Amino acid sequence: MRNAGMRLAIACVCLFAAQAAGAQEQRVPSSWTTATVSGEGQPRGYVEYQRFCSMCHGEGADKPGTMALDAKYKGAIPALLDKRTDLMPGLIKLYVRNGITVMPTFRKTEISDADLNAIAAYLTRNNKSKP
Ligand code: HEC
Incomplete structure (x- = not known):
């Protein structure tokens, strides 16, 4: 019994630490530029983008999103969404x-509004003319 209580206490501390780290990330947009593949310690928008979008919009010849946008824009703008400088939050939300x-259509039970806002913020971080 004592052991179970101890484990619960440790789990609570870990959860709290993870939340505190999450809150920290939101305040440090400069970390966009140092994004790593693991997503550990990275902003929410980056992490959610890796989770829901990168399997199609990541780098590589087997990514349908990247291939389709490469064919659409013919190299005039980057085929990779996270390299774009022209994306607007509203447009991203419309597509998602x-x-x-x-x-696919992503419902709010799959990607919450808050997560979608974070993804939109990540993908528009280099757009100087965004509202
Ligand atoms: C199953 C693969 C797949 C997934 C998952 C996916 N996409 Fe796409 N996406 C595509 C394809 C393919 C296109 C291009 C469609 C076309 O115009 O022919 C596209 C187009 C787009 C466009 C339009 C870009 C433009 O300039 O026309 C946006 C924005 C976009 N996706 C955002 C996202 C985001 C954000 C996510 C994650 C939440 C996501 N996509 C997940 C396959 C995917």
Whole structure:
């Protein structure tokens, strides 16, 4: 019994530490530029983007999103969403909630509004003319 209580206490401390770290990330947008693949210690938008989008919009010849956008823009703008400087938050949300061709519709039970806002913030971080 004592052991179980101890384990619970440790779990609580870890959870709290993770939340505190999460809150910290939101305040440090400069960490966008030092994003790592693991996503550990990275801002929420980056992490959620890796989780929900990168399997199609990441780098590589087997990524349908990247391939489709490469064909669409023919190199005039980057095929990788996270390299774009022209994306607007509203447009990203429209695509994510409605889908397009093979890109699925993501419901709020899959990607919450807060997570979608974070993804939009991540993908528009280099757009100087965003509202
Ligand atoms: C199953 C693969 C797949 C997933 C997962 C996916 N996408 Fe897409 N996405 C595509 C494809 C393919 C296109 C291009 C469709 C076309 O225009 O032919 C696209 C297009 C887009 C566009 C339009 C870009 C433009 O300039 O036309 C945006 C924005 C976008 N995706 C955002 C996202 C975000 C954000 C996520 C994650 C929440 C995501 N996508 C997840 C496949 C995917």
